[in-house]
Amino acid sequence: MIGRVVKGIGGFYFVHDGNETVMGKARGNLKRNKELIYVGDIVDFEIDVNDSDNECVINSVVERRNFLTRPPVSNLDILVVVFSLKHPAVNYPVIDKLLAGAEKNNIRPVICISKPDLVSPEELERSMEIYRGIYPVVTVNGNTGDGTSELFELIKGKSAALAGPSGVGKSSITNHILGDSVAAVATGEISGKTRRGRHTTRHVEVFPLGGMSYLYDTPGFTSLDLDETEPVEIRELLPEFRPLNHKCRYADCMHINEQECAVKEELAAGRISKSRYESYKMMTEEARAWQKHK
Ligand SMILES: Nc1nc2c(ncn2[C@@H]2O[C@H](COP(=O)(O)OP(=O)(O)O)[C@@H](O)[C@H]2O)c(=O)[nH]1
Ligand SMILES: [Mg+2]
Numbered sequence: 397m398i399g400r401v402v403k404g405i406g407g408f409y410f411v412h413d414g415n416e417t418v419m420g421k422a423r424g425n426l427k428r429n430k431e432l433i434y435v436g437d438i439v440d441f442e443i444d445v446n447d448s449d450n451e452c453v454i455n456s457v458v459e460r461r462n463f464l465t466r467p468p469v470s471n472l473d474i475l476v477v478v479f480s481l482k483h484p485a486v487n488y489p490v491i492d493k494l495l496a497g498a499e500k501n502n503i504r505p506v507i508c509i510s511k512p513d514l515v516s517p518e519e520l521e522r523s524m525e526i527y528r529g530i531y532p533v534v535t536v537n538g539n540t541g542d543g544t545s546e547l548f549e550l551i552k553g554k555s556a557a558l559a560g561p562s563g564v565g566k567s568s569i570t571n572h573i574l575g576d577s578v579a580a581v582a583t584g585e586i587s588g589k590t591r592r593g594r595h596t597t598r599h600v601e602v603f604p605l606g607g608m609s610y611l612y613d614t615p616g617f618t619s620l621d622l623d624e625t626e627p628v629e630i631r632e633l634l635p636e637f638r639p640l641n642h643k644c645r646y647a648d649c650m651h652i653n654e655q656e657c658a659v660k661e662e663l664a665a666g667r668i669s670k671s672r673y674e675s676y677k678m679m680t681e682e683a684r685a686w687q688k689h690k
């Protein structure tokens with residue numbers, strides 16, 4: 397059977413099969429080969445009828461789509477990047493770096509602007525406009541839960557994690573998403589066992605939301621590493637740059653000091669956002685600094 401590892405504690409793993417969660421351990425050959433199992437892993441497992449302590453045994457790990465180290469989790473489809481405009485104020489370079497980090501790890505970003513009640517509709521619109529056409533954009537009020545269903549539509553059937561600065565409302569939004577899946581709990585799609593762990597463990601944990609939707613509880617994702625990214629690779633991490641990268645006069649154009657640059661032309665025409673371009677420049681500077689010191 398195929399399932400997803402939703403929690404791991406001291407050599408024991410909790411595997412969700414799309415319906416219920418069972419506890420088990422790795423088969424001996426996995427341990428002998430020192431093959432590690434991570435939360436998020438999709439595994440081949442079987443129910444163990446002979447072992448009274450364990451419900452299942454994991455035979456093998458399916459090849460990972462991606463793997464993040466801090467915290468260690470695998471197979472994320474979607475990163476919901478949460479920020480507020482006020483309390484705390486948005487720091488776009490930080491947000492754009494998180495988005496680029498997701499791109500680098502083959503994770504699809506979704507933009508979630510929180511605390512819409514603290515700003516004018518115009519301010520909200522200006523911020524949404526930066527990302528519209530690049531990523532899906534939703535607004536969610538972490539206090540009232542308004543907007544949660546729009547966010548849920550975007551992560552349905554996928555595995556997702558919330559990331560973003562501290563204090564923007566990630567925990568509040570997580571609770572609304574989990575609250576919305578209470579119906580699934582009642583029908584047994586989220587086992588009591590998994591859910592109870594929430595406030596009692598500091599381990600990384602994945603919450604099955606029903607119907608193959610998973611929410612990773614990963615409080616550590618305030619940033620993703622862009623280390624070991626060459627300056628010229630940064631261009632590929634901004635989706636709106638991708639169709640332009642090869643239209644500049646120079647194939648390796650960094651879009652900063654070069655003449656006949658397609659990105660700078662689009663910037664001047666207002667079709668590339670100034671905010672995104674400034675973040676891009678900062679990321680390339682960081683990448684250069686890293687290159688010098690490597
Ligand atoms: N005004 C307002 N406050 C919010 C909203 N969402 C969350 N908060 C508040 O912001 C604070 C931080 O929220 P929390 O979920 O802990 O943020 P986290 O650090 O990202 O997990 C709490 O006091 C929340 O009540 C919102 O949409 N509007
Ligand atoms: Mg929190």
Ligand SMILES: [Zn+2]
Nearest residue numbers: 644649651657
């Ligand atoms: Zn260029």
